[in-house]
Amino acid sequence: MxxxxxxxxxxxxxxxxxRNQTAQLVTTERxxxxxxxxxxxxxxxxxxxxxxxxxxxxxxxxxxxxxxxxLVGLLSTMHLLGxxxxxxxxxxxxxxxxxxxxxxxxxxxxxxxxIIFHGVENRKDAxxxxxxxxxxxxxxxxxxxCFGYKFQERxxxxxxxxxxxxxxxxxxxxxxxxxxxxxxxTEEGEVISNEVLTDSPYPSYSYAYCADTAYNEGMLxxxxxVDLLYHEATFLxxxxxxxxxxxxxxxxxxxxxxxxxxxxxxxxGHFSNRYNDLNSVLKETKTVFKNTQxxxxxxxxxxxxxxSKK
Amino acid sequence: MxxxxxxxxxxxxxxxxxRNQTAQLVTTERxxxxxxxxxxxxxxxxxxxxxxxxxxxxxxxxxxxxxxxxLVGLLSTMHLLGxxxxxxxxxxxxxxxxxxxxxxxxxxxxxxxxIIFHGVENRKDAxxxxxxxxxxxxxxxxxxxCFGYKFQERxxxxxxxxxxxxxxxxxxxxxxxxxxxxxxxTEEGEVISNEVLTDSPYPSYSYAYCADTAYNEGMLxxxxxVDLLYHEATFLxxxxxxxxxxxxxxxxxxxxxxxxxxxxxxxxGHFSNRYNDLNSVLKETKTVFKNTQxxxxxxxxxxxxxxSKK
Numbered sequence: 352m353x354x355x356x357x358x359x360x361x362x363x364x365x366x367x368x369x370r371n372q373t374a375q376l377v378t379t380e381r382x383x384x385x386x387x388x389x390x391x392x393x394x395x396x397x398x399x400x401x402x403x404x405x406x407x408x409x410x411x412x413x414x415x416x417x418x419x420x421x422l423v424g425l426l427s428t429m430h431l432l433g434x435x436x437x438x439x440x441x442x443x444x445x446x447x448x449x450x451x452x453x454x455x456x457x458x459x460x461x462x463x464x465x466i467i468f469h470g471v472e473n474r475k476d477a478x479x480x481x482x483x484x485x486x487x488x489x490x491x492x493x494x495x496x497c498f499g500y501k502f503q504e505r506x507x508x509x510x511x512x513x514x515x516x517x518x519x520x521x522x523x524x525x526x527x528x529x530x531x532x533x534x535x536x537t538e539e540g541e542v543i544s545n546e547v548l549t550d551s552p553y554p555s556y557s558y559a560y561c562a563d564t565a566y567n568e569g570m571l572x573x574x575x576x577v578d579l580l581y582h583e584a585t586f587l588x589x590x591x592x593x594x595x596x597x598x599x600x601x602x603x604x605x606x607x608x609x610x611x612x613x614x615x616x617x618x619x620g621h622f623s624n625r626y627n628d629l630n631s632v633l634k635e636t637k638t639v640f641k642n643t644q645x646x647x648x649x650x651x652x653x654x655x656x657x658x659s660k661k
Numbered sequence: 662m663x664x665x666x667x668x669x670x671x672x673x674x675x676x677x678x679x680r681n682q683t684a685q686l687v688t689t690e691r692x693x694x695x696x697x698x699x700x701x702x703x704x705x706x707x708x709x710x711x712x713x714x715x716x717x718x719x720x721x722x723x724x725x726x727x728x729x730x731x732l733v734g735l736l737s738t739m740h741l742l743g744x745x746x747x748x749x750x751x752x753x754x755x756x757x758x759x760x761x762x763x764x765x766x767x768x769x770x771x772x773x774x775x776i777i778f779h780g781v782e783n784r785k786d787a788x789x790x791x792x793x794x795x796x797x798x799x800x801x802x803x804x805x806x807c808f809g810y811k812f813q814e815r816x817x818x819x820x821x822x823x824x825x826x827x828x829x830x831x832x833x834x835x836x837x838x839x840x841x842x843x844x845x846x847t848e849e850g851e852v853i854s855n856e857v858l859t860d861s862p863y864p865s866y867s868y869a870y871c872a873d874t875a876y877n878e879g880m881l882x883x884x885x886x887v888d889l890l891y892h893e894a895t896f897l898x899x900x901x902x903x904x905x906x907x908x909x910x911x912x913x914x915x916x917x918x919x920x921x922x923x924x925x926x927x928x929x930g931h932f933s934n935r936y937n938d939l940n941s942v943l944k945e946t947k948t949v950f951k952n953t954q955x956x957x958x959x960x961x962x963x964x965x966x967x968x969s970k971k
Contacts, residue, residue: 365738368707390734391701397678414766416737420730424700427726428675445766452762456724456755458805495768 354379354484354504354556354654356579358646359395360387361620363585363599364417371395371648372417373621375581376406377502377558379483385409385425386500386560392421393428399649404434408479410486411442412562413497414449423453430462437465441478441488443496444470471498489573491564494598501559501573504654509549519543556654559614563621565595566604571612579654580614581646583621584636590623602632606639616656620646664689664794664814664866664964666889668956669705670697671930673895673909674727681705681958682727683931685891686716687812687868689793695719695735696810696870702731703738709959714744718789720796721752722872723807724759733763740772747775751788751798753806754780781808799883801874804908811869811883814964819859829853866964869924873931875905876914881922888964890924891956893931894946900933912942916949926966930956 355378360371372389376396383406385392396403403425411419419442429438440446447468454462471478473490480486483505488498508530516526521535521543529535535543559574561582574580584606585599594601600608602619609617617640619632626632629645636643644652665688670681682699686706693716695702706713713735721729729752739748750756757778764772781788783800790796793815798808818840826836831845831853839845845853869884871892884890894916895909904911910918912929919927927950929942936942939955946953954962 364741366704366734368704390731391704394676394678394701416733416763416767420734420737420763421700423726424676424730427730431674443766449762449766452759453726453730456753456759456805457726495766 354502354558354579356558356581356618356652356654357399357401358618358620358648358650358652359392359399360389361622361646361648362389362417363583363621363623365624366390366417367624370622370624372421373412374421375560375646376401379502379504381483382407382481384486384502387412387418387562388420388422388425389417390420390424393425395648396425404429404432404436406438407436408439408441408486410488410498410500410560411440411446412491412499412560413493413495414443414445415495415563418563419446419449423450426450426462426466427454430464434464437467439467439469439479441469441471441486441500443498444468446470473498487573489570491562491570492567492598493563493565497562497564499559499561499564499570499573501557501577503557504555506555507552509545509552511549512547515548519548521548554655558654561608563598564600565598566600566608568608568611571608574608574612574614576613576615577654578615579618579652580609580612580616581618581620582608584619584632585621585623587626587632587635602635603639606636606643609640609643615642616652616654617643618646618652619643663966664812664868664889666868666891666928666962666964667709667711668928668930668958668960668962669702669709670699671932671956671958672699672727673893673931673933675934676700676727677934680932680934682731683722684731685870685956686711689812689814691793692717692791694796694812697722697728697872698730698732698735699727700730700734703735705958706735714739714742714746716748717746718749718751718796720798720808720810720870721750721756722801722809722870723803723805724753724755725805725873728873729756729759733760736760736772736776737764740774744774747777749777749779749789751779751781751796751810753808754778756780783808797883799880801872801880802877802908803873803875807872807874809869809871809874809880809883811867811887813867814865816865817862819855819862821859822857825858829858831858864965868964871918873908874910875908876910876918878918878921881918884918884922884924886923886925888925889928889962890919890922890926891928891930892918894929894942895931895933897936897942897945912945913949916946916953919950919953925952926962926964927953928956928962929953 359374362370672680
């Protein structure tokens with residue numbers, strides 16, 4: 352029922368012994384999606400006991416190594432473990448060339464499964480959708496082309512009210528129609544409104560991942576009102592000029608975007624290695640947006656699990 | 662004075678939480694050389710406190726991911742840390758294409774230092790040499806082109822005998838000549854033989870790295886009599902047919918090569934993930950070649966530090 356995000360890496364640029372490079376696992380009821388894949392992501396997936404052969408869709412934000420150098424290793428291990436299911440990779444269109452050449456000289460029949468590349472553009476229509484979720488991409492503001500991704504749960508089915516369904520003797524075969532909103536007509540010809548027989552669906556949640564980006568109000572329409580927002584906060588506010596120069600964001604900028612977008616909950620990450628202790632990073636962001644948490648490796652965030660009112 | 666090898670990874674194919682993929686650091690008195698670079702090698706270098714900006718030469722055996730997927734991450738971090746010194750990379754000539762494309766889309770002026778690629782061939786002359794060491798390559802027997810590397814220390818300078826040098830009043834400027842074997846003529850015209858003034862040099866050691874290989878007596882001339890040999894032992898002897906099929910070696914095969922080559926000490930590695938406990942792997946190799954040790958992450962082996970007689 353939940354839309355959740357497991358943090359696999361929080362480090363900007365180089366990995367350290369305590370912080371991995373960017374990668375996140377988005378989980379819905381039926382599926383797992385990987386966003387970005389820094390070096391060592393496959394070990395992070397093992398560490399957190401993710402059954403990574405069940406990941407069929409990987410979203411890469413941009414072609415800086417700290418966001419994709421772990422991809423070929425993961426794909427390679429999937430092959431070694433005998434994967435047959437195709438995998439879909441979404442990202443800047445040049446990613447295809449970059450990945451394929453890594454497997455060009457491995458010899459033999461190549462990988463045991465197909466990789467299907469989807470070049471992402473800055474567009475409003477879905478780049479992926481299934482019965483649970485719709486994923487859209489949006490361009491952020493970085494040194495090179497870089498995409499954010501939004502995961503929006505579809506409207507969920509209405510929930511059957513067991514007692515009333517029993518009372519009105521609704522047959523089992525009709526239950527899926529009830530979930531879709533149909534009224535029920537009894538054998539006597541009486542029409543029972545769907546609202547009598549069902550309760551409102553569980554809420555549909557949304558998660559937006561803003562990748563590496565400078566302060567960019569241009570993306571506000573894309574992330575407006577999401578339940579859970581990941582925004583990078585590479586630097587403290589005192590490094591604002593450095594953030595601008597490197598097309599990254601400060602704590603205050605991340606908080607401001609969250610506040611202006613009216614999101615429910617903010618996760619900050621992509622921390623510069625200059626900050627051993629992240630308390631000041633968190634504290635500074637909270638001065639602008641209170642419901643903020645740190646993207647720490649191994650931590651899971653639930654969209655909708657917000658202390659602020661919905 | 663020593664030629665040593667630090668093991669950074671021992672795992673065949675996929676990395677695990679306890680075993681990294683192949684990488685080794687060869688250290689001489691003045692230099693550090695990296696052999697192979699599986700995913701996560703940069704973190705292994707950090708873990709074992711190697712000052713990796715001092716590595717100027719990297720040797721890659723072949724283009725299977727478990728031997729080079731960590732290379733671009735390491736090169737990238739060297740860049741992020743402001744490296745200026747060029748780095749030399751030796752390996753199959755296709756490695757240049759595979760590495761360069763990873764940095765093709767990073768934007769800006771590119772890396773802060775030059776990468777100089779050296780396409781390795783199966784040849785007898787040195788691919789690298791300096792005042793301490795000569796590195797040669799040799800082809801091993803794998804599914805794709807794969808090279809082993811031999812590190813041979815040059816003959817070391819003779820060691821000055823302090824007491825006698827003082828007795829014969831050899832001036833300081835002449836000491837380097839003594840180390841090179843020159844005789845000394847006193848002010849009175851007496852010729853003092855170099856052998857009187859100096860002692861024999863320390864022994865010169867050698868290390869051979871056999872990469873991934875099937876049983877291959879063809880390389881015996883290249884590794885004959887080395888002080889320290891690394892030979893893969895992916896499988897126990899009971900998996901001999903699997904070893905043959907995948908162009909890997911068994912314990913007994915590794916031991917047999919060591920024994921036939923008359924090496925002083927054998928390190929085995931590249932262990933299949935099917936073996937949690939490596940005792941049986943070690944034990945089985947020792948039935949053929951007694952002076953064998955396991956390539957465990959973090960372990961350092963000294964060439965010449967052999968229990969067998971020299």
